[in-house]
Amino acid sequence: MSFHEIRFPADLSFGALGGPERRTDIVALTSGHEERNTPWAHARRRYDAGLGLRSLDDIEALVAFFEARRGQLFGFRWKDWSDYKSCKPSRKPGGEDQVIARGDGETRSFQLVKTYRSGPGVYARPITKPVAGTVTAAVQNVEQREGVHFDLDITTGILTFREPPLAGVEITAGYEFDVPVRFDTDRIMVSVASFQAGQVPDVPVVEVRV
Structure with missing residues (x-):
């Protein structure tokens, strides 16, 4: 395209x-x-x-x-x-804002997502155009650094870890997006x-x- x-x-x-x-x-x-x-x-x-x-x-x-x-x-x-942040408009994005996946010990690449909740309804929106320099991530609440622990494709919103997260751990991210x-x-x-x-x-x- x-x-x-x-x-x-x-x-x-x-x-x-x-x-x-x-x-x-x-x-x-x-x-x-x-x-x-x-x-x-x-x-x-x-x-x-x-x-x-x-x-x-x-x-x-x-x-x-x-x-x-x-x-x-x-x-x-x-x-x-x-609607351009992973968090509420009044807050600054942080690495624990959105759960994007759980590790399986093998997968290294994960799509950024933003989850919308209201009552029993849940919708996960793929975020394909994150803003460069705003993305932070965490694995089981441990901060991960871009360029050290993970790389980010800002044209697709795919976050790739240098090492696959362990099975069962929670992978989270915070960001601004277009x-x-x-x-x-x-x-x-x-x-x-x-x-x-x-x-x-x-x-x-x-x-x-x-």
């Missing part, structure tokens, strides 16, 4: 509207009950980048970024200011007069699978 490992300007994504989207197929039965199912294992996030624009300089930066991505052709990183996205349009319609009057262009952005 065509993807540029560059982040959309974070100051422009601040204030953008968006969030997760699910797809649910619903069949209404003659009894009045419903059958519900989903073909998606993971949510897909959508955003409107236009709402983060505050000046004509912002528009210039947006157009430059759009042209460099060739519209919808190349994906890029997006900072979702409402969302892999692309523009969901091949054109941007901008009117300087309308923008100065308070109207911003629609710039849809959609998450992509990587």
Whole structure:
């Protein structure tokens, strides 16, 4: 897949509207009950980048970024200011934030994940675009150092230990992360007069699978 490992300007994504989207197929039965199912294992996030624009300089930066991505052709990183940490927004990520796996004595590579819980419901989201320099890890609460105990592929979110963790030990990680996205349009319609009057262009952005 065509993807540029560059982040959309974070100051422009601040204030953008968006969030997760699910797809649910619903069949209404003659009894009045419903059958519900989903073909998606993971949510897909959508955003409107236009709402983060505050000046004509912002528009210039947006157009430059759009042209460099060739519209919808190349994906890029997006900072979702409402959900970009392995911990609560008010905290700093730490190595014990998220349980990503348990060791089996053989496996060395593990996908970063973020788990969402509410009541009995649990959802594990793969994190494929961690932010370089923010990832910490621990094995059974013992801190592990990147470049010493493990290596990280920031393009996939796969963490690889130099030595396989022992069987049964808990492997945890903390990090900041981006969302892999692309523009969901091949054109941007901008009117300087309308923008100065308070109207911003629609710039849809959609998450992509990587």
